[in-house]
Amino acid sequence: MRKVKIGLLFLVFLVLSGLANAQELMPLEEVDRLIESSPNKEVKAYFHSVERGTPIKRYDVVLRGVYRGSTREAIMFVTSHKIAGGMSGSPVYVGDKLVGALAFRVNTLPLFNWNWGGISPISLMIKESSFGQTISGASSFNYLGMKFEPIPLYKQNILVSQGRSSSIWQGSKIELKPGMPIVVDLAEWSDETGKSNTLSALGTITYIDTNGRIYAFGHPFLGAKNVIYSFRTAEVMGTSISELDSFKLVGKTSEVLGTITFDSTYGIYGETSLILLSGLNKFNLEFKSEGKTIHNFQIKISHSLLTPSLVQEVFSILGETYGAPLPQEASVTQIDSKVELEGYEPILWKELFASSTTRFGAQTLFFSSYRAAYESFFARVYGRLFQNDYDLKISEVSISVNFIAGQGRTFVLGAYKFPSKVIYGQDPEFEVIFVDRNGSADPIGKKISIEIDWDKVEKPVYNKDTLDTDKTAEKRVGGALGIYSSAWFFQIISQRGGTEKQKIIPDYFLGVDDFLRNFSSLLGATNQKIFLVVTLKSKSGLFDKKIAETKELIPQDIPGNGSSGWHVIEGGLKARVETVTDEGSVVFYPELPPIPDGYVIDRDLRDGLFFEVVLEN
Structure with a gap:
C-alpha cells in the first residue's frame, strides 16, 4: 500500500512539474505551511472573475486556514466581497501561484463585514482529473461552526442566437483564459x-x-463522473448582489467551444474538442393538437447517468x-414513440393517457395527460434501454404527442x-361490444372465430x-373464457406462474435478441388492448407425451453422480428451457x-364465463 501511495504522489508531482511552464501552482501542503508560518495565520490572496461584460476583475x-475532513479538503478564506452564484471555479492566487478554485460559501446571512468561503485545492483537482477517478468528498461541510455549501450554479434557460455567436466574438478565434465565464450545457433544443x-x-x-485541458467549477456540477457536456463562454449581463443571495446572469454566449x-x-474537466459531442x-x-402538427423540436441532451431525468425536465419546459x-385541464394525450438502436430493429410504443386528479388530505392534486405520457415513456421504455445489461446503444429517439381536449375517453x-356449449372440433365464435363510458362516442364491436388446436x-x-x-363431473370437458385489460392480464399471468408465465413474462433471457423480443411484446400490451384467454381441459396423456419427448436438460457427455460440483454449460442456452408438468389444461390467447385512437380500455376490465365442450352428435 505504501508503494502505491508513493507512486501516486510521484505521478502528481510529475504532472505539476510538467505544467510549470504554463502556470506556477501551489500544492495544498505549501498553502498550509504558508498560512501556519504567517503572522496571525493570515495570507493575502485574490481571485479572478467577471462581474459584467467580459473584463476579468x-x-x-x-x-485563514485549511479544512481537512475525512472526505474533503479545502482552503478557507474571508473576503469583503459577496460570493455570487457563477463564481464557482474562479482561480485563486497567492502572488503568481494558483492555489485553487473558488468553490464554497456559507449558506447563512453574514454577521460581520466579511464573507467566508472555501477553495478547492488545484493539486487535488489535477490529481482527480489525471486519474479519472472520483476523490470521495461530501458536497458540504462544517468549519468553525459554519456550514459551507457549493456556490450555486443556477441552471438558466438561455436563448441562443440563431446560428450566430455574440458580435464580440464574430470573426475572431476565442482564446480561453482562467477567470473567464464557462457556460456548461445540459440540454439544447430548437423549434x-x-x-x-x-x-x-x-x-x-x-x-x-x-495540453489544453480545462479545469472549472471547483465542485461537482451533477457529480455524474464520466459525462459528455458541451461548453461555451459568455458575456455576463450583470451580477445581482443581495444579503440573501447573489448571482450572475448570463448574457450573449459564444458557439460551442469544447466538451466536458x-x-x-x-x-469538472474537459477539452477544446468537439469530437465527443x-x-x-x-x-x-412533435406536438400535435387533434391530430394536426403544431410544433417540432430537435433536442440534444448531455450524456450522463442523469440523462433520463434531464430530458424529462426539457420536456416539461417545452410543454x-x-x-x-x-x-387542471381535462385532456387526453396520445404518445407514439420510436427508439432507434444501433444494430437492431427500433423499439415502438404507443399508448394513451388522460389527465387525472387525486385527493391528498384536504388538497386536490392535478396531473396533466402530457406529463403522464412522457413520464411513462421514460420509466417503461427509455429508462430500461438507456441502462441495460446488453450494451445496447440508443442512436435517436422520435416522439409524437397528440393533445386531445376533453375528458378521458374510456371504453x-x-x-x-x-356459446355455453362448444362443439368439439369447431372453432367457436366470440362477439363483443364496447361502449363509451360517457356516451359521447359510438359503440365499437368485434366478431372473431377463436382458433383452437x-x-x-x-x-x-x-x-x-x-x-x-x-x-x-369427471367425464365432462370444461373450459373458461376470460376477458381482461392489460393490467389484469399480466397480474393473472404472474399469479398463475408455471409454463405460461415463462412464455409471456420470462424470468431470464437468452441474450439481447430474446430480451428485445420480449421487451417489444410487453410494450405492445397497452391500455388500448383487450386480452382474451381460453382455457380447456388438456387431452389425456398429452403431458406424458410431452415429457417423454422433451430433450435432456443436461448434455449427455456430462458425468453423473460420480462427479463433484456443478457443470458449466459452455456457450449458454440455445433455447428457453421449461419444466414440463401436467397442469391439466391447455391455454390459448386469441388476438383482438x-x-x-383517442380511447382507452377500462383498467378494471375483468370478466368471463365457463363453458362445456361437447360432441355434435
Whole structure:
C-alpha cells in the first residue's frame, strides 16, 4: 500500500512539474505551511472573475486556514466581497501561484463585514482529473461552526442566437483564459422556426494546462463522473448582489467551444474538442393538437447517468412554453414513440393517457395527460434501454404527442356472446361490444372465430343433447373464457406462474435478441388492448407425451453422480428451457385488434364465463 501511495504522489508531482511552464501552482501542503508560518495565520490572496461584460476583475481575499475532513479538503478564506452564484471555479492566487478554485460559501446571512468561503485545492483537482477517478468528498461541510455549501450554479434557460455567436466574438478565434465565464450545457433544443435555447449553468474557468485541458467549477456540477457536456463562454449581463443571495446572469454566449468529459468531487474537466459531442443524446419531439402538427423540436441532451431525468425536465419546459395541456385541464394525450438502436430493429410504443386528479388530505392534486405520457415513456421504455445489461446503444429517439381536449375517453364492456356449449372440433365464435363510458362516442364491436388446436384438447364423451343429469363431473370437458385489460392480464399471468408465465413474462433471457423480443411484446400490451384467454381441459396423456419427448436438460457427455460440483454449460442456452408438468389444461390467447385512437380500455376490465365442450352428435 505504501508503494502505491508513493507512486501516486510521484505521478502528481510529475504532472505539476510538467505544467510549470504554463502556470506556477501551489500544492495544498505549501498553502498550509504558508498560512501556519504567517503572522496571525493570515495570507493575502485574490481571485479572478467577471462581474459584467467580459473584463476579468480582481477580488481580494485573506486565506485563514485549511479544512481537512475525512472526505474533503479545502482552503478557507474571508473576503469583503459577496460570493455570487457563477463564481464557482474562479482561480485563486497567492502572488503568481494558483492555489485553487473558488468553490464554497456559507449558506447563512453574514454577521460581520466579511464573507467566508472555501477553495478547492488545484493539486487535488489535477490529481482527480489525471486519474479519472472520483476523490470521495461530501458536497458540504462544517468549519468553525459554519456550514459551507457549493456556490450555486443556477441552471438558466438561455436563448441562443440563431446560428450566430455574440458580435464580440464574430470573426475572431476565442482564446480561453482562467477567470473567464464557462457556460456548461445540459440540454439544447430548437423549434420549427430555428430558435434555439439551452438549459445551462454558469461558472468560471479555473485553469488550462499545457495540453489544453480545462479545469472549472471547483465542485461537482451533477457529480455524474464520466459525462459528455458541451461548453461555451459568455458575456455576463450583470451580477445581482443581495444579503440573501447573489448571482450572475448570463448574457450573449459564444458557439460551442469544447466538451466536458469528467464531473466529480473537485470540479469538472474537459477539452477544446468537439469530437465527443457526437455522443450527445438526440430526441425529435412533435406536438400535435387533434391530430394536426403544431410544433417540432430537435433536442440534444448531455450524456450522463442523469440523462433520463434531464430530458424529462426539457420536456416539461417545452410543454409549459408551447401549450401542452395544463394539469387542471381535462385532456387526453396520445404518445407514439420510436427508439432507434444501433444494430437492431427500433423499439415502438404507443399508448394513451388522460389527465387525472387525486385527493391528498384536504388538497386536490392535478396531473396533466402530457406529463403522464412522457413520464411513462421514460420509466417503461427509455429508462430500461438507456441502462441495460446488453450494451445496447440508443442512436435517436422520435416522439409524437397528440393533445386531445376533453375528458378521458374510456371504453367499458357493454356485452359479449359466447356459446355455453362448444362443439368439439369447431372453432367457436366470440362477439363483443364496447361502449363509451360517457356516451359521447359510438359503440365499437368485434366478431372473431377463436382458433383452437383440438389435438391438445380432451375429446368429450357427451354430445350437445345429453342432459346434465345424465353426466358425471369427471367425464365432462370444461373450459373458461376470460376477458381482461392489460393490467389484469399480466397480474393473472404472474399469479398463475408455471409454463405460461415463462412464455409471456420470462424470468431470464437468452441474450439481447430474446430480451428485445420480449421487451417489444410487453410494450405492445397497452391500455388500448383487450386480452382474451381460453382455457380447456388438456387431452389425456398429452403431458406424458410431452415429457417423454422433451430433450435432456443436461448434455449427455456430462458425468453423473460420480462427479463433484456443478457443470458449466459452455456457450449458454440455445433455447428457453421449461419444466414440463401436467397442469391439466391447455391455454390459448386469441388476438383482438387495438381499439381506435383517442380511447382507452377500462383498467378494471375483468370478466368471463365457463363453458362445456361437447360432441355434435
